[in-house]
Structure formats: C-alpha cells, structure tokens
Amino acid sequence: MNSSNYLEIKNKIPLNVNILAVSKGFKSQEIKIIQNLGQNDFGESKFQEAFEKQLILKDCNQIKWHFIGRIQSNKIRKIVQNFKYIHSVDSFEKLQKISNISCQEMKNPLIMLQVKLSDDPTKGGFNPELLILKWREIKELKNIRLTGLMTINPKGLSSKENYDLFKKCRSLADSLQLPDCSMGMSGDWEEAIDAGSTWLRLGSLIFGDRS
Numbered sequence: 001m002n003s004s005n006y007l008e009i010k011n012k013i014p015l016n017v018n019i020l021a022v023s024k025g026f027k028s029q030e031i032k033i034i035q036n037l038g039q040n041d042f043g044e045s046k047f048q049e050a051f052e053k054q055l056i057l058k059d060c061n062q063i064k065w066h067f068i069g070r071i072q073s074n075k076i077r078k079i080v081q082n083f084k085y086i087h088s089v090d091s092f093e094k095l096q097k098i099s100n101i102s103c104q105e106m107k108n109p110l111i112m113l114q115v116k117l118s119d120d121p122t123k124g125g126f127n128p129e130l131l132i133l134k135w136r137e138i139k140e141l142k143n144i145r146l147t148g149l150m151t152i153n154p155k156g157l158s159s160k161e162n163y164d165l166f167k168k169c170r171s172l173a174d175s176l177q178l179p180d181c182s183m184g185m186s187g188d189w190e191e192a193i194d195a196g197s198t199w200l201r202l203g204s205l206i207f208g209d210r211s
C-alpha cells in the first residue's frame with residue numbers, strides 16, 4: 001500500500017463528495033495508516049471479516065463503519081449492532097427486518113437502498129419501479145434513516161455507459177428527495193462524480209490490489 005494514493009485522490013475530488021475507503025481484504029494496520037491521514041469512513045462487505053477488525057480497532061472512536069456487502073438475513077442483527085451505515089439494502093423484506101431489529105436494539109442506522117439499473121445477473125437491488133411503488137410504505141418504517149441510493153455498475157462499460165447509469169441513480173434519488181448516491185468505485189469514480197455521487201466507494205485505488 002502506498003499512502004500517497006489516498007492523498008492524491010482526496011485532492012482531486014470535490015469537497016461535497018465523500019470517500020468511503022473500502023478496506024475488505026486489508027488488515028486493521030492498513031486501516032490505521034489511512035485513518036491517520038484523516039479518513040474516518042471505512043467500508044466492509046463481509047460481517048465476520050469486518051467484526052474482527054472492529055475489535056482490534058475498537059479504541060479508534062472516530063471510525064465510522066459502513067456495511068456494503070450482500071446482506072444475509074441471519075446477520076442483520078449483528079450488522080445493525082456494529083455498523084453506522086448500511087449501503088446495500090437490496091429488498092423491502094430486508095429493510096423491514098433492519099427496521100424491526102433497529103427498534104429492538106435502539107439503533108438508527110443510516111440507510112442507502114441498492115438499486116438495480118442494469119440487468120447484470122450478479123447484482124441485486126430494488127427494481128426502480130417497485131421502489132417507487134413501495135415508497136410510502138418504506139417511508140413509514142421506524143428506526144432507519146434513509147439517506148440515499150446505492151448502485152454498482154457492471155464491469156466493462158464505456159465511460160458514457162457508466163455515466164448514464166449513474167445519472168439514472170441520481171435522478172431516482174432526486175425524485176425521492178434523497179440526498180445521497182453511493183456510486184463509483186476505483187474504475188468508474190470520475191463518471192460517478194460527474195453524475196452526482198456523494199459517496200465514492202474506493203478500495204484498490206486507496207489500498208492497492210487485493211490478493
């Protein structure tokens with residue numbers, strides 16, 4: 001890992017765009033190095049892996065943990081207990097369960113709903129029309145703070161195709177009056193900024209290649 005990568009990218013992005021440093025596959029010491037450069041938001045996609053690092057880093061009170069991986073229903077309680085943000089809520093049933101458990105645990109996680117904007121079979125998410133249909137019901141759920149939408153673009157798209165999909169996500173978030181869009185990874189972050197991302201999820205660009 002080369003910590004100058006982080007500072008370089010930090011300097012390139014507008015101030016209103018947040019960086020989520022995606023630390024999956026990297027160790028707590030590496031998180032600590034990036035945190036010492038002023039980064040406090042870290043994203044993980046597997047509960048167990050994340051939890052081990054959270055235990056090691058439990059004295060770093062400034063760290064805010066974001067869950068960005070596929071959510072297994074039987075891990076929801078642990079995710080609610082240990083993460084401030086959840087970016088990857090991909091169905092109404094899981095959202096309801098998060099709400100119920102958050103009430104029991106007296107938590108109030110910040111939530112981004114994952115939307116499926118292309119027909120990539122490897123990616124889940126809300127169908128946009130269904131999201132709009134369910135919106136009133138979604139808004140009534142307790143103990144969740146809906147702040148935005150999240151999307152993952154398929155690999156191998158042109159710059160224009162990436163931009164167009166991100167723009168769809170931005171327009172949908174705007175129509176629902178949600179401020180945040182969690183979109184853009186190491187390969188498509190520039191298009192995501194142009195389209196109105198507020199959270200770039202950057203792993204390899206900051207930490208290097210995952211082995």
Ligand SMILES: *Cc1c(COP(=O)(O)O)cnc(C)c1O
Nearest residue numbers: 022045068185186201202203204
């Ligand atoms: C791994 C991962 C990222 C970061 O990917 P990079 O290409 O390394 O930047 C972003 N979002 C999600 C959901 C991921 O699983």
